[in-house]
Amino acid sequence: MYKIEFSDFFSSAFSVDCLIFGFTEGKIKTLLIKRSIEPYKDYWAIPGDLVYPDEDLPLAAERILRELTGLTNVQMHQAHTFGSPSRHPQGRVITIAYYALVRIEELSIKASSWADEVRWEPVLEVGDLAFDHNEILEATFDRLNKQLSIEPICFELLPEKFTLNEFQQLFEYSKGIPFDKANFRKKIKGIPLVKHTEKQTNVKHRPANLFSFNTCKELDRLEENEWAFKM
Amino acid sequence: MYKIEFSDFFSSAFSVDCLIFGFTEGKIKTLLIKRSIEPYKDYWAIPGDLVYPDEDLPLAAERILRELTGLTNVQMHQAHTFGSPSRHPQGRVITIAYYALVRIEELSIKASSWADEVRWEPVLEVGDLAFDHNEILEATFDRLNKQLSIEPICFELLPEKFTLNEFQQLFEYSKGIPFDKANFRKKIKGIPLVKHTEKQTNVKHRPANLFSFNTCKELDRLEENEWAFKM
DNA sequence: GCAAAAGTGTTTGGATTACACCCATGC
DNA sequence: GCATGGGTGTAATCCAAACACTTTTGC
Known part of the structure; x- marks a missing residue:
């Protein structure tokens, strides 16, 4: 055979x-x-x-x-x-x-x-x-x-605390195109982020706020089918 | 080693x-x-x-x-x-x-x-x-x-000539949820379909129109990045 | 003050939703 | 006529893009 x-x-x-x-x-x-x-x-x-x-x-x-x-x-x-x-x-x-x-x-x-x-x-x-x-x-x-x-896996690439600009740059590198800052921030409004009191240091411009992902909240919502990640 | x-x-x-x-x-x-x-x-x-x-x-x-x-x-x-x-x-x-x-x-x-x-x-x-x-x-x-x-691969599953209802049923089976007929048809407006003069036969209700995908046109547009398929 | 980047608001047009309604066919 | 699905219109709403504007820091 x-x-x-x-x-x-x-x-x-x-x-x-x-x-x-x-x-x-x-x-x-x-x-x-x-x-x-x-x-x-x-x-x-x-x-x-x-x-x-x-x-x-x-x-x-x-x-x-x-x-x-x-x-x-x-x-x-x-x-x-x-x-x-x-x-x-x-x-x-x-x-x-x-x-x-x-x-x-x-x-x-x-x-x-x-x-x-x-x-x-x-x-x-x-x-x-x-x-x-x-x-x-x-x-x-x-x-x-x-x-x-x-899928919300960008969280795994970014540092524990990151600026919104770093977040945006990650997607810009991934897609190969630049995004509008204001619109990008509106788009991620639905993602549960935690804002830290701490700010960026050692930059020669206005320091950016630092954020983390609220993993617990995010997973809860995923289970409840309350959101679909889409960028 | x-x-x-x-x-x-x-x-x-x-x-x-x-x-x-x-x-x-x-x-x-x-x-x-x-x-x-x-x-x-x-x-x-x-x-x-x-x-x-x-x-x-x-x-x-x-x-x-x-x-x-x-x-x-x-x-x-x-x-x-x-x-x-x-x-x-x-x-x-x-x-x-x-x-x-x-x-x-x-x-x-x-x-x-x-x-x-x-x-x-x-x-x-x-x-x-x-x-x-x-x-x-x-x-x-x-x-x-x-x-x-x-990706526009639903074309490969449907018969050469199909009704819009069959098209909808394919996605309903895939996603496991029913869609609104009128809204589904609006959504697919962007997809290049060819309407045949021929109609459905042997049905005990109003016969549906038959459609085919316009593969050439569709591929042209894909290349020109004019559309992104999304259902 | 100036450069540089952070951060926000407004307008507009197009898509999505929910829902109601009319049409053609077999029996 | 009536059951069955085919096919369409409308209004409310949401969303995304384009763009202008204000804020805070270092020098």
Whole structure:
């Protein structure tokens, strides 16, 4: 019935790649590592590795991210699967992309295992990466952008306390177009924000107010179907 | 560096599952096959099979759908990948879900290979399926529903000529809520439809007008960024 | 005072909602 | 005639875009 023996189907490997996105200085950035081993030694790459044959995918994604960058407690979501027969020089390796959103300032990352260095690179400025990682990054960033428009996940990228301008810049980078300040602020009126008494410091203009998301309130309302996030 | 030999990673198999969605009688339906072989012999299942170690994923999806159901020329899109180590009783098999939208009336399907029967089943009424196929169906139907709201793919589900009521019913089934007829028709004013002189027949009430989508015009406008589909 | 960015108000036109009403067909 | 769904109009309301304006800080 099959053109090969049934047992010969069990000859492939698979890997996960972890696309970690953060936001600073008005740009969405992604975490890259420098490979210290072949293939693609000394190339920059998305953190990723082979999955053990008895390992579940989400756990593998956590483990691999931790081993290469030291990051823990990062909630990852599955994106696209890439399976071109020629994408890996050492055999058939299907890779499943996972992505996560993090607050860059709250993290300490450090290269380990076979990662020589780690770096945050603005998504729109990355150069040539190992394997088909440019394609993977592009597809996953597209997906992130779509998600940002329909689900309240921008909260995970912004710092704990942020200005409304930073909030706006995040969406401007995501969509690639500038927004009108007044209209943007009217639009987000429906989102439950907490205003702090504390203000921005060390700026040579009028200091902006700092806000946080009221996560509890927001989740309550989501459950009650009182609002649909839409940007 | 690894806990097992490098070569031992190459011991997994992977499959694709093809979720084919259609729309008739006011319901979105999916194509199921009855398995004639173990495991899960005589269970209903999503059409799917193992991918050859040197075969590309999209081509495998086409081949497998053709072998089991006779369907050809169906454009498939990748959805989620399911990889729980215990999901297949005969070894580690990762499965990648692909989905497609088709016009049921234009197709002739017939069971072949190890499929005993094929059947169109309303998505919201399917019973227990083989493997983790209920989970796969649910996740993929969710994804389809989201896509229906943001991209003009409803065209692929409706018959070539359709009534505005059928159009409305498709979205009502997708969202699970009824719409106001007059308002629905105002909303779709922006979509380029062609009205036929021909009308509905064999109904015991006033016959409805038949419409088709003006695909060319629609694509032109998409390219010019003149409209964003939103339902 | 001036530059720079924070922050707000007003107008306008287009979309969304709720609801009522008329029309064509089979029986 | 009447049941059944097809098809349309209106008024109230909400929302988004465009744009101008005021405020607060550092220098």
